[in-house]
Amino acid sequence: MIKSNIPHFMVDENWQITACDSTVAEWMGHSVEDVVGKSCFDMVDGHNLDGSSFCRPVCPLTTASRHALTINPVMILNNPHNPRQIVRVHYVILDNPKGILHFVRPLHDPNKSSRTLTKNQLQLVQGLAMGLTHRQIAEQNHIALSTVTTQLKRIRRTLSCASDRHLVTWYWNQDQH
Template identity: 25%
Template sequence: MSRPLTDTLLHPLLRHLMDGITRAGLPLMLLDADGVVVDGNAALADRLGLDLDTARGRPCADVVQGRDVFGNVFCGPDCPVLAMWREGVCLHPYEIEAHGVGEPRKVTFVPIAVKLPDGEEPMLLQVVLDPTPAQRAAEADDPDPLTPREIEVLEGLARGLSTRGLVAALHISVSTVRNHLQSVFRKLGVHSRLEAVLVARARGLVGAIPPR
């Protein structure tokens, strides 16, 4: 379990979202509109092997120093993810190799654009996942793929539906929803609904993440 994020002056809505991701044990990085690292959690420090105190206040590109699958520089002043975010384009998960944290590490970033009320500056949440399980699943014939109904359950989770919401949307019982969720968690190798949605998005099992 990750420790709580450091105390920073953030909008309560954003803090609530970040705390939920942190409680799920997922690595999280928060960026401002300029792509500067505002905050992160202990899971992020562990996953990327970085010092949060050193990372805060620096451009994400300098901290991560990502390269694409061909070894080309991905992170920099012309970051395509930041450009898409500023233009209001739907953001998709992407895989890079981080070179700014010691030994290069392959990771999948799942970006979540957050538009805050009261005219506050928008923020970008970056959830960092290990791509290895997804790579293995993509490279091999999966002996236990998700069923169409399980995909529907995942899509419902991605829309923020609760158990009762899934019951109403799919016209199935509470116990059936719970059985589907247990099966989805097992097949994706996750332990929470939030983690299931993020992994599913990273693997292309559910849709892209629209600006919020």
């Protein structure tokens, strides 16, 4: 039994869900009883923001871990009752017993406003916060890559942020999430 006030679920080395809190089960469109014992990639209908599948038999979290990379995925959980629940997943890979503990944080309003940025500027920062590259942000917003680079530089100067990582930190520290 895992005790946490943060929505979470746990999978074992065979990708079977061994624990799941009721909030995450609801986001998956199921009850806890329906989820526990099933494979995570069958129960979590998680997709990247570009629509590609995140949850799959070759887990991107363990793949990143094997290459000493840390990823902080933002994904869309689809279920019939609450389509397009956008969440950020934080995770811990455990060695004994082997498994992955997933902490899930909802991102309530992807169109949140800010007093210091225009709507267009905020969209660029949101793209960074969702894990998109500058090129992906440019494609998503139908603007030139150079425009994204220039605008993010101006935004960093406006917010006194030294890097894109600091912009993402600023974004997640806003109260309107």
